[in-house]
Amino acid sequence: IAGITQAPTSQILAAGRRMTLRCTQDMRHNAMYWYRQDLGLGLRLIHYSNTAGTTGKGEVPDGYSVSRANTDDFPLTLASAVPSQTSVYFCASSDRGEESDTQYFGPGTRLTVL
Amino acid sequence: GQNIDQPTEMTATEGAIVQINCTYQTSGFNGLFWYQQHAGEAPTFLSYNVLDGLEEKGRFSSFLSRSKGYSYLLLKELQMKDSASYLCAVRDSNYQLIWGAGTKLIIKP
Numbered sequence: 001i002a003g004i005t006q007a008p009t010s011q012i013l014a015a016g017r018r019m020t021l022r023c024t025q026d027m028r029h030n031a032m033y034w035y036r037q038d039l040g041l042g043l044r045l046i047h048y049s050n051t052a053g054t055t056g057k058g059e060v061p062d063g064y065s066v067s068r069a070n071t072d073d074f075p076l077t078l079a080s081a082v083p084s085q086t087s088v089y090f091c092a093s094s095d096r097g098e099e100s101d102t103q104y105f106g107p108g109t110r111l112t113v114l
Numbered sequence: 115g116q117n118i119d120q121p122t123e124m125t126a127t128e129g130a131i132v133q134i135n136c137t138y139q140t141s142g143f144n145g146l147f148w149y150q151q152h153a154g155e156a157p158t159f160l161s162y163n164v165l166d167g168l169e170e171k172g173r174f175s176s177f178l179s180r181s182k183g184y185s186y187l188l189l190k191e192l193q194m195k196d197s198a199s200y201l202c203a204v205r206d207s208n209y210q211l212i213w214g215a216g217t218k219l220i221i222k223p
Contacts, residue, residue, distance in 0.1 A: 040215060041215055042118065042201070042203075042212075042213030042214050042215045042216065043157070043201070043203075043211075043213040044213070045210060045211070048210070058210065090156060090157070100145065100162040100164075101145075101205075101209075102147070102159050102162060103147075103159075103211065104159065105156040105157050105158070106156060107155070107156050108155075108156055
């Protein structure tokens with residue numbers, strides 16, 4: 001079934017630990033995105049990639065890094081987690097060649113940093 | 115700054131019609147999206163407007179007025195499964211989506 005998968009589904013992490021959230025899509029979309037969603041706030045863009053080999057910073061990039069070695073995968077790494085990074089993280093992808101460039105979302109990762 | 119405003123919460127009755135408003139102030143405009151998000155799930159795409167007017171898709175319609183910085187999502191013949199949050203997002207001049215905080219819609223029997 002075509003779509004986006006994320007792993008893990010949820011994670012509890014001690015502050016200071018390193019963590020990588022995985023995201024894989026099989027729709028051959030050229031663009032991918034990482035958002036965080038916190039109660040009472042809109043989705044906030046962390047990092048994005050318009051095509052394999054390129055990445056860019058979003059609204060809230062501090063404390064996070066990404067890589068885009070190929071079309072399908074877009075991992076998000078927290079180098080040293082802090083409690084303020086407790087959130088739900090969504091990966092999304094889109095086809096930049098499509099007029100609407102609609103973003104489609106993965107199921108999310110619920111991360112708790114203690 | 116950039117801003118997307120939507121009501122925090124709305125309540126409606128099963129079988130009725132509800133209109134969820136969204137006003138925006140963004141640096142540029144390259145389209146407006148509505149997404150539905152059930153509790154604990156991912157946002158799912160509902161509609162896209164880039165030109166003024168009404169787009170109808172089954173029970174859901176979305177309207178856009180670019181001159182007023184205004185959109186609404188109209189849901190007809192409400193069903194219990196329509197209980198969800200509805201997210202408004204605008205694509206700005208940098209081609210990034212700016213998101214509203216969402217409107218939680220509660221449907222009562």
